[in-house]
Structures are given as C-alpha cells and as structure tokens.
Amino acid sequence: MVLDLTSLINGRNSKIDFEYTIDTGTEQNDILPPEDVSFTAPVMVKGVVTNNAGYMALALTAKIDYQSHCARCLEDISGTFILEFNRTVAVSGTLQNQDNDEYVIVKNGFLDIDREIVEYLMLEFPTKLLCKEECAGLCSxxxxxxxxxxxxxxxxKEIDPRLAILQKLLEND
Ligand SMILES: [Zn+2]
Ligand SMILES: [Zn+2]
Structure with a gap:
C-alpha cells in the first residue's frame, strides 16, 4: 500500500492508522518466500504513522503464515512469522544519507510501505525453520x-583422547 501522508505532514492529522493485506504468490508483488517455504495466506499488515511536533514515526506489524519443513527432521511444519518494525519517517531531500536503515523516505507526501515490508521480510525471515527448538533430528x-x-x-561414545590412542593400538593388533 502507498500511504498518503500529506495531512500528517501539513499537520491536519497527528496520526494515520492503516490495516490491509498484501497478496502473496502473485506476479504483481515481490513477496517471494525463501526456498522450501510457501506463504499460505495474504500478509496481514497493521500499523500507524504518527507526527509528534514534526517528528514522524512509523510502527508496523506484519503477520505471515507459512508452511515448510523442519531443517533437522524434515517433518512438515507451519506457523506464523511476525515482523515488527519502527522507523523514523523522513521527507525526501531532508536527509544527507537516504540509505540509512532507520529511516523510511516520503516522496511527494507518499510512502510505499509494501516495499519496506518486502525488504525487511527478506532480511528477517528465518533461513532455518525447526519443528521445535530441541528437535532431535534424524539419525545420520x-x-x-x-x-x-x-x-x-x-x-x-566420548573417549578420552589418550585412551583413544591406546584403543587404536589395540585395534591394530
Ligand atoms: Zn524437527
Ligand atoms: Zn539410527
């Protein structure tokens, strides 16, 4: 979604709430799951942009339902990954370094939050998913x-290295 922040920038509003979904698995967007993962529902996005005496901030939560396999035992797993982030909102041209990750940039009053979400999701989505933290895995x-x-x-068995030498000698016998 592209948010129109004009009323926030000119002070008519002090906050703008938003809530929407982003479709996954269509060619129109870039939300491509990592290998062996599929996103099973549209991404649910909820957030707010606030203006506090000229200081604008974005707070956002995105919920992503996924299906995959445990990296250790290969069992099917599914879950919800929650992506949360907070950013300072800066108007284009007012920052010296626009590549700063702490900021999102508003251009002509508009902010493309889908792009921010996709970029951050690709960065944060776990590369190794486990069925449970203590998964024992498969016997090799x-x-x-x-x-x-x-x-x-x-x-x-854990063998004392000194005994291991002895055992090797015995085995060679
Ligand atoms: Zn497992
Ligand atoms: Zn075995």
Whole structure:
C-alpha cells in the first residue's frame, strides 16, 4: 500500500492508522518466500504513522503464515512469522544519507510501505525453520526421526583422547 501522508505532514492529522493485506504468490508483488517455504495466506499488515511536533514515526506489524519443513527432521511444519518494525519517517531531500536503515523516505507526501515490508521480510525471515527448538533430528545412519525415540544404531561414545590412542593400538593388533 502507498500511504498518503500529506495531512500528517501539513499537520491536519497527528496520526494515520492503516490495516490491509498484501497478496502473496502473485506476479504483481515481490513477496517471494525463501526456498522450501510457501506463504499460505495474504500478509496481514497493521500499523500507524504518527507526527509528534514534526517528528514522524512509523510502527508496523506484519503477520505471515507459512508452511515448510523442519531443517533437522524434515517433518512438515507451519506457523506464523511476525515482523515488527519502527522507523523514523523522513521527507525526501531532508536527509544527507537516504540509505540509512532507520529511516523510511516520503516522496511527494507518499510512502510505499509494501516495499519496506518486502525488504525487511527478506532480511528477517528465518533461513532455518525447526519443528521445535530441541528437535532431535534424524539419525545420520538409519534416518529414523529421533523425536519419536532412539534408534538401534550403536551410539558413539566420548573417549578420552589418550585412551583413544591406546584403543587404536589395540585395534591394530
Ligand atoms: Zn524437527
Ligand atoms: Zn539410527
């Protein structure tokens, strides 16, 4: 959505609320999920732009429903990723360095927040999704999902390095 901030800039309003959705998976927008992830619903965006005696700020929350696979055990997972950010709103031409991440730039009274959301989402969306923090993953030998219990593969034992040398000598015997 492109927000019209004219009334905020000229002081007629002190805040502008907004709430809308961005479609995903269409060719019209750039919201492309990372590999092995699909976004299952439109992105829900809610936020406010405020003007406090000339200091303008944007606060925004975006909710993104996704489906994917656990990076460790490969089980199907789904969830909601919440993207939150706050930015100072600056009028184009008033900043020396417009590439500063703390700012969003208003051009001719308008602010394209979709672009800000897409950029930040690409940066913040986790590259590794897990079914749970303590996911035990798959056995590297038999492939069993260890979240459902241990497999029968022999477990590697922690061996004292000095004993390991001794054991190697014995094995070579
Ligand atoms: Zn897992
Ligand atoms: Zn195993």
């Amino acid at each position: 030998k038999c492939g069993k999902n260890l979240n459902f219990g241990a497999c029968d593969c022999p477990k590697k």
